Amino acid sequence: MKKKIYIILLSVLIFLLIIFSFIPQILSSISFKKLIIKKIEKKFDSKIEIDNLNFSWFGPQKILNIKYIDKNINASTESIISNMSFFSFYKALKTTEKLPFLAHTKINNLNIDLHFEDMPKVSFYNIYTDIKSQNNDFNIFEITGKTTEDKFQGNFSIYMEMNREIINLKANGLAIPTVGIDNIVFYKSKKLKGIIYALLGSNMNIDIDAKITNFKGPVNINIISSNAEAKLNLLYQDGNVSLVKPAFLQFHLNANTKKIIKGIDFVKTYANSPLSLQISNHDFEIPVKKFLLNKVLIKNMILDPGRLLVSNTGAIRSIMNFSKMGNPKEVQIWSTFVNTRVEDSIFYFDRIDLLIENELHLCFWGKINLKTQALNMNMGLTQDTLETLFGITSVADDYVLKVPVKGTLDDPKVDMSKAAAKILALSALEQGKGIGKIIGGVVSKMQNDSDIPPPKRPFPWEGKVLKKKKETPLNPENFFKIF
Numbered sequence: 332m333k334k335k336i337y338i339i340l341l342s343v344l345i346f347l348l349i350i351f352s353f354i355p356q357i358l359s360s361i362s363f364k365k366l367i368i369k370k371i372e373k374k375f376d377s378k379i380e381i382d383n384l385n386f387s388w389f390g391p392q393k394i395l396n397i398k399y400i401d402k403n404i405n406a407s408t409e410s411i412i413s414n415m416s417f418f419s420f421y422k423a424l425k426t427t428e429k430l431p432f433l434a435h436t437k438i439n440n441l442n443i444d445l446h447f448e449d450m451p452k453v454s455f456y457n458i459y460t461d462i463k464s465q466n467n468d469f470n471i472f473e474i475t476g477k478t479t480e481d482k483f484q485g486n487f488s489i490y491m492e493m494n495r496e497i498i499n500l501k502a503n504g505l506a507i508p509t510v511g512i513d514n515i516v517f518y519k520s521k522k523l524k525g526i527i528y529a530l531l532g533s534n535m536n537i538d539i540d541a542k543i544t545n546f547k548g549p550v551n552i553n554i555i556s557s558n559a560e561a562k563l564n565l566l567y568q569d570g571n572v573s574l575v576k577p578a579f580l581q582f583h584l585n586a587n588t589k590k591i592i593k594g595i596d597f598v599k600t601y602a603n604s605p606l607s608l609q610i611s612n613h614d615f616e617i618p619v620k621k622f623l624l625n626k627v628l629i630k631n632m633i634l635d636p637g638r639l640l641v642s643n644t645g646a647i648r649s650i651m652n653f654s655k656m657g658n659p660k661e662v663q664i665w666s667t668f669v670n671t672r673v674e675d676s677i678f679y680f681d682r683i684d685l686l687i688e689n690e691l692h693l694c695f696w697g698k699i700n701l702k703t704q705a706l707n708m709n710m711g712l713t714q715d716t717l718e719t720l721f722g723i724t725s726v727a728d729d730y731v732l733k734v735p736v737k738g739t740l741d742d743p744k745v746d747m748s749k750a751a752a753k754i755l756a757l758s759a760l761e762q763g764k765g766i767g768k769i770i771g772g773v774v775s776k777m778q779n780d781s782d783i784p785p786p787k788r789p790f791p792w793e794g795k796v797l798k799k800k801k802e803t804p805l806n807p808e809n810f811f812k813i814f
Contacts, residue, residue: 460472643659
């Protein structure tokens with residue numbers, strides 16, 4: 332009796348082992364392939380085709396002739412072939428967080444077309460990836476490919492050696508479409524998507540050289556793009572990057588930059604006056620392994636917007652209309668440089684002076700909360716602006732009338748209540764009537780508030796611009812209606 336039971340149990344065990352041994356073949360079947368395709372299509376709202384699945388317990392694993400289509404991406408590849416075990420291959424497909432490429436893997440002739448709204452169509456094609464591994468460590472990663480965007484054709488290559496203690500990386504690209512990089516880096520963030528394209532322009536040349544040992548080492552990045560130029564000598568250490576040398580970056584702004592700076596539609600920076608950014612290597616640290624805005628430290632950064640041409644829209648149009656400066660399609664703005672810093676999620680900046688359309692001189696200073704976008708800043712009406720707009724000549728040359736600006740970047744609130752009383756009194760004084768006539772002696776001695784930052788003289792427009800003068804001063808009461 333016992334012998335019979337043993338025979339039955341042994342038979343069942345053998346049967347299960349046979350079934351188990353055929354699991355890869357079962358998963359390679361047409362029925363299972365259709366099940367996988369259906370599941371992926373539902374998850375990503377896409378259309379997928381796979382010619383052949385060929386799995387085995389100990390390798391190689393093969394997926395042949397794959398096509399993927401959704402509203403933004405068309406992709407195809409001839410094959411994915413890996414010598415890893417079936418179990419490891421399954422884990423690699425399931426998650427990219429701990430990609431266990433434990434054997435030789437090749438991706439052959441990968442082609443990707445990207446077509447996003449308000450962005451040019453780009454293609455990454457003839458991409459070949461070769462991943463080699465030894466001693467259960469991810470050792471060598473090689474990838475090459477070509478790109479197209481509009482009339483530009485480019486290429487790229489990446490070579491990386493990596494184990495538990497060392498990362499050696501060399502990457503270079505020629506005419507790489509930034510739309511593709513943008514959507515890879517920020518594929519999970521709709522809010523940030525478009526920033527790289529807006530800042531760098533449509534394509535870039537890039538070189539990256541990194542040598543990390545025991546979570547510490549240099550990372551050097553050189554970028555020359557259609558809109559920008561940057562050279563960064565960084566040090567990576569324990570998940571953070573710092574600057575080894577001061578960094579100098581230049582940007583030629585254009586209409587796409589409005590994706591970054593809200594409320595202002597840039598047309599361009601002038602060829603001989605790009606926006607520049609100088610960053611000190613002292614007290615500079617940015618977390619990259621786990622990004623936290625409140626841990627970003629940039630203690631000394633100089634921003635020079637240079638000379639800009641912007642569209643006469645939004646806040647600029649309001650200022651132009653009510654300042655009676657005409658209605659041009661585009662408005663020229665000169666600016667001084669500004670000292671800035673970022674600490675505890677707050678962006679601090681000292682005084683920046685602007686000359687709008689060679690006529691209106693304003694200045695700004697204060698701070699912005701980068702997390703909440705809350706404003707705690709001031710706008711200054713300078714002596715020459717008070718004279719230009721209202722014909723007021725009774726204040727000192729360095730006088731600035733402070734106007735608080737609160738609210739948020741999306742909804743700024745300009746508080747003209749205190750400034751209005753001063754301007755009305757000064758205007759009345761100029762005309763020798765009303766309250767101005769009565770307290771003229773007091774008003775004429777009006778001094779700057781103690782917290783007005785000093786200007787950075789000479790202004791970049793001095794000696795280059797003959798400032799316009801108004802024949803008829805504005806009525807202050809009408810001017811305040813814009814606020």
